[in-house]
Amino acid sequence: MIEEKTSERLDLCRNGAIFFRSRRAAEKRGRGMNRFRNMMRSIFAKLVFAFMIVLIPLYALSLNMNDSASRSVKDQITASLYSRVQFHMDSLETDFDRIIRLEQEFVNDADLTKLSNSAAIMEDFDKTIVINRLRSRLGLLKTSNPYILSVGISIASIDRTLSTDNIIDPIDPGAFRELSQPTNRYVSPFLTYSDRLFISVPYPEIGRREDQQFVIAVEIDKAEIRRVLSRLSDNAEGGVVLFDSRLRWQVSDRTQGEGDIDAAELARGLGLLAVSEREASGGSGYRTVTVDGTPYIVAFEQSSSLDATLLTYLPEKVVLGSLRKYRDGYWLLSIVSAIVVVLFSYLIYRLIHRPLRTMVVAFRKVEHGNLDAPIVSRNRDEFSYLYSQYNSMIGRLKVLIHEVIEHQYRVRISELKQLQLQINPHFLYNSFFIIYRMAKVHETENVMRFAKYLGRYYQYITHNSQQEVPLTEELEFARTYVEIQKYRYAGHVEIDFPDPPPWVGRIPVPRLILQPLLENCYEHGLTDPEKDGIIAVSFQVSEHGGVLTIGVEDNGDSLEDAELPRLRQALDAELEPPESTGLFNVHRRLRIKFGNESGVRLERSQLGGLKAEVVLPLSSKPQDEKDRVEEE
Incomplete structure (x- = not known):
């Protein structure tokens, strides 16, 4: 059942990635064609075309004279x-x-x-x-x-x-x-x-x-x-x-x-x-x-x-050295033509091109987000009307952008809360079945401990008042989840869950970013009931202390070589199956929170299974810990 769902999700991810790549390529080709059409329709292109109509016959005549003389002398x-x-x-x-x-x-x-x-x-x-x-x-x-x-x-x-x-x-x-x-x-x-x-x-x-x-x-x-x-x-x-x-x-x-x-x-x-x-x-x-x-x-x-x-x-x-006089005439004609072109271009620049360039510069500022660049004109011509309409436009854009930003902020907050609540219901069913089996054999102590872990688990995931928690609380919740799974796997899974550096534990992180990675190991990596499983958690801080990487890996053998590139492709395309998995959930939330430099990375584990890494940017860390790291 699990393998069928994984296969369906991979097919959906692959089809979605192909669709988005083809759409981006089509959009890129369309933008290139639009730029070419706009350039051909511009005033500059029309002026160049007019110059060519005037100069080409002159150059053609001079070239014909030069070639004729060359052939005759030769x-x-x-x-x-x-x-x-x-x-x-x-x-x-x-x-x-x-x-x-x-x-x-x-x-x-x-x-x-x-x-x-x-x-x-x-x-x-x-x-x-x-x-x-x-x-x-x-x-x-x-x-x-x-x-x-x-x-x-x-x-x-x-x-x-x-x-x-x-x-x-x-x-x-x-x-x-x-x-x-x-x-x-x-x-x-x-x-x-x-x-x-x-x-x-x-x-x-x-x-x-x-x-x-x-x-x-x-x-x-x-x-x-x-x-x-x-x-x-x-x-x-x-x-x-x-x-x-x-x-x-x-x-x-x-x-x-x-x-x-x-x-x-x-x-x-x-x-x-x-x-x-x-x-x-x-x-x-x-x-x-x-x-x-x-x-x-x-x-x-x-x-x-x-x-x-x-x-x-x-x-x-x-042989053709005697044609210098023809070449001199040709170059003299070229110089005269160049002077005419320069004078005419300067006239056009004064009358048309310079006002147009002023508008182009203003629009480029708007393109880069600068809406405080009105155009001041002292003339009373057609361009002054365009400048006035441009100033009115950027005034209306400021109002619209403010409304859109406020709306996007509210949508993002709602999306974060919705993503946090995408919890697998099968875990709840299995937990009740475990309590039922232990109660049936009168394991009262285990029922009490299991109920305590289960209560902490659901208390943490249903607590929506805080979007971020210290890393120590997130790790404590992940250990609670591991304790619950120990009852299910009954000693067949070995857990290596070390403590992070003390200063790392105080760093605020989004809630529910480690438990989905551990759940992925249990549900998709350790599928062989006759093989003892291994799950290892690791912490790594970059050399300059700017990035924290938390790795979760297993020794499962169900990950095929062709499946790993498809999973990476789906993550990079930010696609998500209809039934959202924990990996995609965490990756999407981190991208929304920290941008494209964060997220989930997937690679082959040295243990043989899948290794998922959570990449978090570190804005700062305590000064005493910085000094200690430098001394070491």
Whole structure:
């Protein structure tokens, strides 16, 4: 029966808490929507809307002019960059094509053919003459083009390399192996070795490498290419780079470490790198690429005969630097518009906003409870009429508030008396049955003691003249209730009920705040008749002596883990079942008396059951006791 009632009360508490939470959320959303509507309907919002109607076309026109000029200048500078890139790439193609053709003609040189084929049968004098003639022709080949750094011929039959550096060295096997690789000189002519750039012609080109007689290698002067590229780049923040489609080599107008842009990153962003040996992407144009958050204008030209790309880049901020006059005009227009807005706003402030602000300040004082703030006006306009009506309103509010406060005080006193009389009638029935059983077996002494306890009990709860009593009287009444329950449970419940500190006992507290907590332990916590029960009462004063906490706990096992949060939720929502329980009764009375900082707290007891704590604020305590606590 008790479990069914508890379950019904918990369901009612849960449903009530859900209802009140949903209602508070709906009220909060409604208040937010009302604030937004009021703001949109205010004079301030209408003034702002009027300003926007006037200023938006001006700003839109200036922005359109600025954007149009930016696009025009950007397109012109980009087209100029691209045309310069095309010109330089055409020049490079012409120069390197001439180098390739001169190399190809050198293959058919008679002295080179004779030395590579007949060196074994030639006299040393004849070899020297032939070698000198070859070196002379190599010098002519070197001076024929500024991009040639040096020219060398590695001849296998004499195991020597002839070069324009006036050096005749033994053949370097690594260089001979790398530079003798066959290439399509009219599609991808460049080879790299030791970070040097070469255009080489092996002979013969078909067959095994072991059968190759000589290799003509022209080393390209990267410094000269860099000087030419530097003429293409006329801005310190821009750059120019020449690289092949697989990024095996690259030449930039900057020395290593000068620039902030990686050519590989730009090339990948533009899709200029070949994926495989046979795939070499071709194309040209200009785009805008963002690197590390900075936009760059990039113009590029790819050469199908050199398998290389010439790329120049320039920060967009440099390109658009010539638009300062448009920006100055835009900012001048913005300043003039701001001045107009300030002057017009000040005029509106003088005429309308300041009187409105006076009323808003007055209403905020009323909102915070200050009804002694009348508005004094010297003008004779519409606002003076509003001020007069406001003063009349706060005068009527004072009278109404006084009447409401008096009515609420009377209602609160009546509610306190009504809550005190919500006593469980089952206790009275059980007491009479206990007297009947003891009288039936002629236990006269027990009947006398029990009747005395019962008389004190009902004398205390029916005495309504005092709303507060000293804590010692409330504790004495609680002990009387415990003595009555001892007859009912016949030694199956152990009670730990210590005395509080002496100065605490003199503190005035509301009546009937401990007995309902003890009753809750007996009725709902100790439901197992075969298990010995334990009830413990404790007293705790906060560190600064401002709060007294009285705890009542039991070792019952009927409290489930899911039930405790529901009870706390019902207490926090200040909900109460139709048949009011003692916990809710005490909690409600303490909240009415002391406010939200007091009340009943629920938690799991270390004994295993429920622990209910009564939290009471202490307004003061005797000075001698304060001194004693400090000394301790």
